[in-house]
Amino acid sequence: MEAMTQKIVELRGISKKFGGIFALDRVNFDLYNEIHSIVGHNGAGKSTLVRILMGAIRPDEGEIFLNGKAVTFDSPREAQQNRIAMVWQELSNFPNLSVTENLLMQRFVHKSNGIIDWKASQDLCTQYLLRLNLDISPKSLMGKLSLAQQQLVEFAKALSYDPAVLILDEPTSALSLKEQEILYEKIATIKAQGVAVVFISHKLDEIMHLSDRVTVLRDGQKIFTKNGSELDKDGLVEAIVGKPSEKKKAQRVVSVKQKSTDSSEPVIQIRNLSMERHLEDVTFDLKRGELLGITGVSGSGITDVGRILFGIELEYTGEVLLEGRLYDCTSPQQAVNHGLGYVPKDRKEEGIIPGMSVGDNLILSTLRQIYDHGFVNNKTRKTVIDRTMDIIDLKPRDPEITISSLSGGNQQKVVMARWISEGTRVLILDEPTRGVDVGAIEKIYALIREMTCMGVSVLVISSEFEEIHHAADRLLVFNKGKIVGEIDPAASAWEEAFALAIK
Ligand SMILES: Nc1ncnc2c1ncn2[C@@H]1O[C@H](COP(=O)(O)OP(=O)(O)O)[C@@H](O)[C@H]1O
Ligand SMILES: [Mg+2]
The missing domain is CATH 3.40.50.300 (P-loop containing nucleotide triphosphate hydrolases)
Structure with a gap:
């Protein structure tokens, strides 16, 4: 020192x-x-x-x-x-610009005539990347890189300011x-x-x-x-x-907890699920009508579980049984056919279609029911939309406005409501309250609870320990790809889950 x-x-x-x-x-x-x-x-x-x-x-x-x-x-x-330079928690780059443009920003190399010298700028960018041993082309589009690579480019950029x-x-x-x-x-x-x-x-x-x-x-x-x-x-x-003893009286973030059905019948059985560097020997059951939470800090593997179940991530070993039968799912479409629904973490990237109306966003997953020999059956469309709008209590109650005009909480309700249909047996929600205003968190959980009461089994993936602890029937804690504990929310404080997750 x-x-x-x-x-x-x-x-x-x-x-x-x-x-x-x-x-x-x-x-x-x-x-x-x-x-x-x-x-x-x-x-x-x-x-x-x-x-x-x-x-x-x-x-x-x-x-x-x-x-x-x-x-x-x-x-x-x-x-x-x-x-003073910072690598921000949230990526703050321009996905449609090249690595060079992102890294150098206003600091391009210019030719003597004042025009940007792209070759020299790219070479400079490469030098900065090499300081971190990064093998990334300065010409690639930022948005084409993996999240990890983007973060490392941001690190190189921060360092480039000396x-x-x-x-x-x-x-x-x-x-x-x-x-x-x-x-x-x-x-x-x-x-x-x-x-x-x-x-x-x-x-x-x-x-x-x-x-x-x-x-x-x-x-x-x-x-x-x-x-x-x-x-x-x-x-x-x-x-x-x-x-x-120092704990403040726990604030009840979510008070809509009433145990749905007391069933022990497993709908999904996950056996020895492993994925290189992400998951190790994960085994658990999701029961009928259960609201099961899985929690952990970033990098714990909880997001990967959802992606495997929905057929997005295929590089894993172990087995998944759906209602007792081997569930070998290799695409999201197959997952939907098997009665699974999924709401990803990043609503803006994958969840909603911003330019479309609330109504059309609502029926995205039920489109097949609504198309009749290739034509949209307007009557069915209206019935489905009306029924769903009633359940989710959307404000304003206008299916024709564009979804982008809704608040984060209401957008999330729309994304979830898509899966309210007779076919959905299992719903997987990854960080369902991220970017949702505080007042709407409880409403989101009320909606989830309503779905469990209809017999849907819900797996909520969340790194909000306190919130998921209050909401879930049962909570599994992940740490570095492994399940390190099961918490009974009725009997323990949420800090226990967090302590397990960071140990
Ligand atoms: N821009 C903001 N508007 C309202 N609340 C915020 C904002 N930024 C942070 N908070 C709140 O301040 C607290 C601290 O947040 P933050 O500094 O992000 O925590 P950490 O980085 O340790 O997870 C949290 O309760 C968070 O909800
Ligand atoms: Mg933070």
């Missing part, structure tokens, strides 16, 4: 409220030439803290010092001009183990080159291994900052989730 003599950044007494709730409550944080990790559960305030440092969010209170001088950044660009401070907000979630190792190695190298690093992640093993210091946030408050060498994992987990 000899190099840790000069304080580079100091955040003093930072508070920020969103809608009356403290996202950060008088938090102090400082950064030397070190790797300083921030950990905490979803919603603890990690992203808000670093966004404030980046000038993306204005704090309500508190001060920021850079090399001892008080500063205020009104935008990330200003932070960047002061040699930052003195580099912030990485959960950069590992989309990365394979090998890519993570490259990333950790690079983080250590750039620290040795004098860059101070703020690292946000859920992967406690890596954090303890990599960090000089670790700060724990919980519900907007700083619990402690400690040296990496002083930490043990149990202590860290306890700081993150809190001692039982």
